Structures are given as C-alpha cells and as structure tokens.
Amino acid sequence: MSIRTTELVAKIRSLEAELDAEIAKRRAELRFGIERGRAVFEQEILRRHRELRTSLARYLLNARPLVVLTAPVIYALIVPLLLLDLGVTIYQAVCFPAYGIPKVQRRDYLVFDRHHLQYLNALEKLNCAYCSYANGLIAYVREIASRTEQHWCPIKHARRAIAAHPRYAEFADYGDADGYRKKLAELSGKQG
Numbered sequence: 001m002s003i004r005t006t007e008l009v010a011k012i013r014s015l016e017a018e019l020d021a022e023i024a025k026r027r028a029e030l031r032f033g034i035e036r037g038r039a040v041f042e043q044e045i046l047r048r049h050r051e052l053r054t055s056l057a058r059y060l061l062n063a064r065p066l067v068v069l070t071a072p073v074i075y076a077l078i079v080p081l082l083l084l085d086l087g088v089t090i091y092q093a094v095c096f097p098a099y100g101i102p103k104v105q106r107r108d109y110l111v112f113d114r115h116h117l118q119y120l121n122a123l124e125k126l127n128c129a130y131c132s133y134a135n136g137l138i139a140y141v142r143e144i145a146s147r148t149e150q151h152w153c154p155i156k157h158a159r160r161a162i163a164a165h166p167r168y169a170e171f172a173d174y175g176d177a178d179g180y181r182k183k184l185a186e187l188s189g190k191q192g
Contacts, residue, residue: 049118109140
C-alpha cells in the first residue's frame, strides 16, 4: 500500500472516530445514557415518548394501501435471510478454524434495542427488529466474507469496487504480483 493510501485510510479512520464523538454528543443532547448495555432515558423524556406513540390502530388505518400490499414481500425475505445466517454461521464454524482466521462475533453485528423506545407501537417495533436483523446480518456476512477474501485473495479489483469493506484498502494493487506475494506472506501470520 502506498504512503498516500495509508494516509487516506488513517484520515478515514480519524473521521469515523470524529463521527462517533458527534453521535455521542447528540446522545447527550437527547438525555439518555447507556447502562449495562441498555439505553436509559430520564423519566420526563420517557413520558414525552409515550405521548408521541401512534396507536397501532391509527398506524394501520393511516397506512398507504401499497405499503400494506407490499409488506408480505418484505417479510418474505426473512426465509432467505435465516438461511443465509445459518449457512454463513456454519461456514465460519467449520472453515475459519481450518484456515486460522479469527471468528466473527455475531453478537457484535446483531443489535436489537429499538423495542425499548416508548414512542414506537408494536408494529413499528417489529419493523425495527426486522431491519436490525437484516442489516446486522448483512454486516456480519460482509465481515465473514472480507476475512475470507483477505485470507485467500487480498487483491484490489481493476475497476472501482463500490462500498468496499474496510480491509480492501490494504489489499495488494491489481497487477502487482510482487505486492500480492508479500501481502500473502504478511497475512499468513496476521488475521482479524
């Protein structure tokens, strides 16, 4: 990786840390904190949240017909998502120890906490759980795939890869055979 690429990666990571700090600042403004892994609001805020909750009946009555008609299509994806979850979890459990690749902790990617929000009705909480699962699962799968790619083929593509995973910047450049062999040797002792 070139010095300039290394500098840019460091800059991106610095900006990510700055973004995390801004999010933490906003949490403080919303007057909640994290205690034992759970968000805790002040009583006044909780009261206001309950006041802002839309009843399930009103929520359903105000739903656009196309939203109601397409809901089964959205929720039908739960089957392939569950199969993907099972498949990639088995793949990692069987293959990662054989390759010497550190396992991805599923619990780090699947976050379910929105059901504690008092301003959401039951259906909104279900929708949030579904989206949390789908997006967390995709992030989990992406991490497993990126560790696999890093182990077997840490080479950048010839053309730009949109939304490449964080490990990608450290891969050998396309067409750099010496860099590829060096990267493989470097990674054979370092994974994760």
